[in-house]
Amino acid sequence: MAEGERASETGGDTADQTGECGGSPGAQGRAEELKAQANEYFRVKDYDRAVQYYTQAIALSQDSAIYYGNRSLAYLRTECYGYALADASRAIQLDAKYIKGYYRRATSNMALGKFKAALKDYETVVKVRPQDRDAQMKFHECSKMVRQKAFERAIACEQQNRSVVDSLDIEGMTIEDEYTGPQLQDGKVTxxxxxxxxxxxxxxxxxxxxxxxxxxxxxxxxxxxxxxxxxxxxxxxxxxxxxxxxxxxxxxxxxxxxxxxxxxxxxxxxxxxxxxxxxxxxxxxxxxxxxxxxxxxxxxxxxxxxxxxxxxxxxxxxxxxxxxxxxxxxxxxxxxxxxxxxxxxxxxxxxxxxxxxxxxxxxxxxxxxxxxxxxxxxxxxxxxxxxxxxxxxxxxxxxxxxxxxxxxxxxxxxxxxxxxxxxxxxxxxxxxxxxxxxxxxxxxxxxxxxxxxxxxxxxxxxxxxxxxxxxxxxxxxxxxxxxxxxxxxxxxxxxxxxxxxx
Structure with a gap:
């Protein structure tokens, strides 16, 4: 994905940029200002500062799925996958139709190796957006990984006591004449x-x-x-x-x-x-x-x-x-x-x-x-x-x-x-x-x-x-x-x- 697209993810579409804030009009306006500042910090890749400002916006408006969704993405960028997962889940809880929340929760679970949980969210997105090619691609890729993990578990017991070394014939490997790189001396590193x-x-x-x-x-x-x-x-x-x-x-x-x-x-x-x-x-x-x-x-x-x-x-x-x-x-x-x-x-x-x-x-x-x-x-x-x-x-x-x-x-x-x-x-x-x-x-x-x-x-x-x-x-x-x-x-x-x- 291009850098410009990445930056725009913070605000996303028009609804993401404006948001829906609870509380007084003054609090709503201040929360939107904080979100705008957070979006700018995200754009210049200062993700820690972006998190700080999204957090302040959330303190003023705790019922905005967009604020949690944006902070989830900032957490993803700083590898805080546990926090990203929690924020994405909260965003979905606040707005079950907030599709980006499902995307971000799926990405958090993928980063944690929880492929089945990720697949469930990608499936939700595909049902809502059946024509979304990107969503279809993610869904099928994640499905493949779930199947691969199941296969690996099935054969793990068979291979438990076997090493790759047992199947290697290193001495029989030929180093081609055209290879000009370093070689071990009598099999030893010098x-x-x-x-x-x-x-x-x-x-x-x-x-x-x-x-x-x-x-x-x-x-x-x-x-x-x-x-x-x-x-x-x-x-x-x-x-x-x-x-x-x-x-x-x-x-x-x-x-x-x-x-x-x-x-x-x-x-x-x-x-x-x-x-x-x-x-x-x-x-x-x-x-x-x-x-x-x-x-x-x-x-x-x-x-x-x-x-x-x-x-x-x-x-x-x-x-x-x-x-x-x-x-x-x-x-x-x-x-x-x-x-x-x-x-x-x-x-x-x-x-x-x-x-x-x-x-x-x-x-x-x-x-x-x-x-x-x-x-x-x-x-x-x-x-x-x-x-x-x-x-x-x-x-x-x-x-x-x-x-x-x-x-x-x-x-x-x-x-x-x-x-x-x-x-x-x-x-x-x-x-x-x-x-x-x-x-x-x-x-x-x-x-x-x-x-x-x-x-x-x-x-x-x-x-x-x-x-x-x-x-x-x-x-x-x-x-x-x-x-x-x-x-x-x-x-x-x-x-x-x-x-x-x-």
Missing amino acids: LDFMVDLMQFYKDQKKIHRKCIYQILVQVKEILSQLPSLVEISLEESEQVTVCGDTHGQFYDMMNIFHLNGLPSESNPYIFNGDFVDRGSFSVEVIVTLCGFKLLFPGHFHLLRGNHETDTMNQMYGFEGEVKAKYSAQMFQLFSEVFQWLPLAMCVNHRVLIMHGGLFSEDGVTLDQIRSIDRNRQPPDSGPMCDLLWSDPQPQDGRSVSKRGVSCQFGPDVSRQFLSENSLDYIIRSHEVKPEGYEVTHDGLCVTVFSAPNYCDQMGNKGAYIHLSGSDLKPKFHQFEAVPHPNVKPMLYANSLLQMGMM
């Missing part, structure tokens, strides 16, 4: 191979499938030997670099290595999940990361994010990208690798690192994290889900997640967890931050995000953290986005997301 690989990728070339299969089989073996909670020790003179989400932004990841040095035994890294999806160079990112894991297994660390999961990969592009560049079989092997990624790291018994955050219930211990059976797709609740999905909130206590998965946790939750486990603070990622990082909960919760100008539209800086063994205090380093080839984000995403939201 520093020269990694340097050549990164340059080959910078030049937008595709390495041979045999090389990737060799890397994935070996990295799966290494990861499968690791505990769910990896523990490392830094001497006083040592430091480690912690990076947040990279989301397929290969050229920005190369900039991190340019600014901070290539990984080595004396320059260790921790990449804190969400390596893939959204950005359209996800294969390049994850193959590079896996290569360095093989080269420096004790000094290059990878943790699982919520996007190292099948449902997210199906929706947000990684599955489509792997299939476009290689094959469905290769995606299945990536999926197996992702299931063995550790869920958390502890540095010097004092700093805990995970992708999402803390837990929906009190009393979780490091021993419980160690005991998680992680070789699976994440459950919808429980400690594994929370480690991948939860977010901090400024107020004490816990609340329903803005994402529709896991929870939001307050400063008191952080204090209690850290005290009970004799930790100083946590580092997590999972959220875009304008400065690339954020310190909350009185210094007990640190967020780092390493995908600058996320999805080519957020305008945020990226950041990484240095942790020194001498004091373990986070030292933040910011960086800006760098140019990349003219390949748009979400190029390989599911067509329902590419089609946008009416």
Whole structure:
């Protein structure tokens, strides 16, 4: 969908622009002014500010389906799928004929992997608008996904104990004479191979499938030997670099290595999940990361994010990208690798690192994290889900997640967890931050995000953290986005997301 069309979605047709406000004429006029301001913020992609103004409009007029529908769309843009779902449902409750509410609720459910619920809403739209080609397309696409998921469940039991590796004949794969790219030396990753690989990728070339299969089989073996909670020790003179989400932004990841040095035994890294999806160079990112894991297994660390999961990969592009560049079989092997990624790291018994955050219930211990059976797709609740999905909130206590998965946790939750486990603070990622990082909960919760100008539209800086063994205090380093080839984000995403939201 074109950018102009996206912006107009906020107001939609004429009724969406004017709205119907309850309350006094003065309140109605002020609410419409606030909505108009919100629409303008949406148009310039300042979605957080748009949400603020839609919220103020709703406070003055709580019976306008349009206000809830518009705020739902703004929440969708900021990945607050739980809030978007609630607002779309409220809009429908206020006006059962508000078709955009059904579209937006369906999109929210699609983003959460709830395909059956999405299909029900698309079916409603098709009944109301039988001539709407876009609605028909969404309905049929969603129907296909529901059938595909049912098929996958049916064969899952048969394949439970079988690995893609068992069906691979890597030695029998021929590297053609015309291939000029890097190759493993006697099946092993070397520093020269990694340097050549990164340059080959910078030049937008595709390495041979045999090389990737060799890397994935070996990295799966290494990861499968690791505990769910990896523990490392830094001497006083040592430091480690912690990076947040990279989301397929290969050229920005190369900039991190340019600014901070290539990984080595004396320059260790921790990449804190969400390596893939959204950005359209996800294969390049994850193959590079896996290569360095093989080269420096004790000094290059990878943790699982919520996007190292099948449902997210199906929706947000990684599955489509792997299939476009290689094959469905290769995606299945990536999926197996992702299931063995550790869920958390502890540095010097004092700093805990995970992708999402803390837990929906009190009393979780490091021993419980160690005991998680992680070789699976994440459950919808429980400690594994929370480690991948939860977010901090400024107020004490816990609340329903803005994402529709896991929870939001307050400063008191952080204090209690850290005290009970004799930790100083946590580092997590999972959220875009304008400065690339954020310190909350009185210094007990640190967020780092390493995908600058996320999805080519957020305008945020990226950041990484240095942790020194001498004091373990986070030292933040910011960086800006760098140019990349003219390949748009979400190029390989599911067509329902590419089609946008009416």
